[in-house]
Amino acid sequence: MLLSEKCVSAALVFFFSFLLLPRALSQLQQKQIDSLLNELAKAKEDTNKVNLLRQLGNEVGYTDPSKALRYALQGYELSQKIKYEKGIGDMAYLAGILEMDMGNFNVSDSFLNISEKQFRQLNLPGQLAKIEHARGVKAYKQGNYWSAADFFAKNVKIFEDINDSSSALIAYQSLIAVLGQIKNYEKAIELSKKALKVAESRNDSLSIGYSLQTLVVDLMYAGRMNEAAEYLPPLRTIADKTIDQNLAAESYSALGMYAFKNKNFSEAIIYFLKALKKAELLNDKYQMANHYNSLGQAYLEAGNLNGCRESLLESLRLAREYQNKRAEYNASLSLSSYYKKINDFRSAYEHLLHYLEMGDSILKDETRNYTTYLEASYEASKKENEILRLRQVQQEKDYEIKRRTTFLFIGAGLITALTIIVYLLRRDYRNKQRLIKQRSALLEEKVKTIEKEQQVISLQAMINGQETERTRIAKDLHDGIGGIFSTVKMHYSTLQQDTPLIKENPLYKKTLDLINSAADELRRVAHNMMPEVLMKMGLTEALQDFCNNINSGKLLNITLQAFGMEKRLNSSTEIMLYRIVQELINNIIKHAYATEALIQINREQNRLSLIIEDNGRGFDTKEAEEKRSMGIATVKSRVDYLNGRLTIDSRKNIGTTVMIDLLINE
Incomplete structure (x- = not known):
């Protein structure tokens, strides 16, 4: 029952994410990344630094998308600062696909729109095709597979027309993922084998890895287990050695799926745990939900009911948090099986009912998406026919159309100019407001700093004054009153020499003791006020x-x-x-x-x-x-x-x- 409904594979997403590389994808060693970092530390604020940040973002994205995003945003800001138009487009594109990888679709759309605007201004059709590919991936992740397939098929043709074989290979991979998702496994297998040959001819290790992974999965779904087994050894080697955490996760998942289907549940658990660990390194909650579900089913078959329950509940939680309907659908069915296993038939029924409800919801979404795709295709066809008709009319009424076109251009130009003026005025107003707020904040901070400095100065003056006064008083006590006490004691001692009998007088003894005590107390007070030691x-x-x-x-x-x-x-x-x-x-x-x-x-x-x-x-x-x-x-x-x-x-x-x-x- 493992993965009875195929979940959306993140392999497609991470694989497409590094399209901006000017070469075939490969796996740089850490020392080469360190070399790039050393160059970056020495680089000036120019286009070379932007390109270094782009390359670092692409490479680091294999293992740490969050860090890669920081490089992308740094490069984007620098490109804006130095007015590097292509750099703005490149870094906005990289930021957009990284945000999409992490599930931030709205932020991703904003960056992709900025990138598209720059590439259109620079007339770069290859880069524009990559943006359309990114939008195909978004449609794929949102379950709109027919629209995604349309995007990817067009991308393949565009990339082949401009002789961009590296990007064409990636578009093929994306199309293969869609074919597997809509259960056209035989066609997916056919294209996967072609893509694998191309990747091997290019010695492109990442493309080889992803091609093997999709091929093995589609062969298993097609029921061709013996053929799938032929590709397991190289896939296992790639999973153990690759630095691309997503490829490793997807490969381990495929290996676990094969072990599960062959009822080798202990081995399946090992592979699913490895896949889950790699997905956790990427913080990919979308795929973690799928891996937890697979792990839970393996635990169930192996008799580990506690592990099964914890894994399936975590899968359900992550699926709901990330709005992964397919994973929620699968987790609900798995939980129903678990509760049935422990004779909790009420919970089993509730999760089975939720499974059926999710199935209806997914079916409605797929039907709606397919209907939308057909409507869009129909509208596109209508537009093409209308264009042909207008061309015929244009030949008959050339002058009229030219005149109307002229008016339209003038009107559009005026509207565009007005829009730009309004936008610039609004932006200028916002900038002024922001500057005013910043200046106010700086002024307030400066006032607070001055007040604090004044308080410190006042405190220092007060304490210095106290210490000065203590020193003066201590000196006066020691040199003044202390000297007087010494003189009194000396005269008083002389008195007993002149009048020996006075020593026997109790009052004399008491007075001498008081003089000694007063002198000692005076020395103690002076010592405490400013210790000589x-x-x-x-x-x-x-x-x-x-x-x-x-x-x-x-x-x-x-x-x-x-x-x-x-x-x-x-x-x-x-x-x-x-x-x-x-x-x-x-x-x-x-x-x-x-x-x-x-x-x-x-x-x-x-x-x-x-x-x-x-x-x-x-x-x-x-x-x-x-x-x-x-x-x-x-x-x-x-x-x-x-x-x-x-x-x-x-x-x-x-x-x-x-x-x-x-x-x-x-």
Whole structure:
């Protein structure tokens, strides 16, 4: 029952996609693609770069259509920039077929229309024929096979007339795909064998691969399994070696189909999985739906019911997402068989009913398409007869027709001129509006940047002022009041020498202790405001000294870890980091009720990270932000001064971690 209704083959689509190549299709090795990339990196903004981008887009498209599309769009923009008319047509064509390969038909139509306009202006009939071929592929993918066959048959003749054998071979391949789709297998087999001979004579590996693939599939559908088996070894070799992921997927699918029809289900599963993997590399959901259905049927026959169900449901999902009616039709029938197998007759009936509904829908579409094709053919025939009649009338009434033709040309010219003027005015208006919006956006961005710079300048000025004032006060305390305390202590000590008995006076002893305590407190305050060790020895030594002072109080044990801090930072950065640590440790002492804290500072080249952790009671960071805590606000302002990033992670009864990351300006 495998593929009881033949699904649309993507081989045609990917095969036609690289028609712009000026030679027969071949498979470049990666080193040759790398060579093109090296040339591209050195290329100037000229036509040569456009041609390199076109060639890269064609070659990369075998394995990565999305990357190929980026090359096509880059070449299209460059062609517009340098006003390279043929380049605009070539790159628009390449973008159009790549968009079609990925299922974006509307975008594809837009690019193909642009390409057609350019090629008509340049009078390039061969390129125009390729655009018509692309439109035939669109009709094919949308199920309008009769119209597609008409396109491809005409393409064959045009390409042969202009001696473009490479493109003619591709058109033959497309026509063969249509013949297989409308079940004219014998004719498809006949043409496939001819195409294979031509491809072999040209030593065109890709054409050989696609010819073998379509030939094997059509032979199997025609029931000629023994003959199909003769072509399997070369097809298997091509599937394993080709860089064209689509050709590999289609070839593995054909090999799996052959194994399935011979009831070798384990081998069929292996090939279908390979086909699916290749289709996934291309993100071709259209073909993935078909491969999942084939895989699901193989799993069903092999007795792997879980694999069967997952594969068939995925096939149905992808088919609906991509509007692949044929795949949805096949998946519904396969799911009906699965549910029947597990005795879920209700689900089996529902999917069988959906299968019949889809069959009716497909039949209606095919009937409508065929009717449309016949109507178009009839209208074309009518037009040809009308042309003959008009020629006869023209011979009889030559003057009248010439006069009317003149008026028509004048009218058409006026209408065209008016249309162009309106278009240009509208385009100019849109460009002006776009420029106004861009200028407004740039102005707003500039204002924001200036405001931010002003905020940074203000913050820097404020913090620099604070540090300057701290330094001044610390110096005044140390040199001024500190000196006074030293003098008082000296005089007070002299007093006990002059009056020995005063040492026994308790008030004297108490006063001496207070003088010593006040002097120590003064030195501690001056040290905290501007540690002398920070200025002389650097940040690491200052932090270690700070930790030692805290640890001596026995209330909090602080561990300092410093990595990569052999080289000193600039003084302003060291001061800021010291103040940040000082503020955070003071907050831990005041609020956290912690017993252990860790300060870790790590420098890697021009990047520095500071982490401070404690095992305290933690706090609600959101609540602290809403209350605008002064301590956190002070730390944040200093981090902003250093253009750093502050992160606070606090959990109640577990502790708090503060992380600061910044770049160092040497």
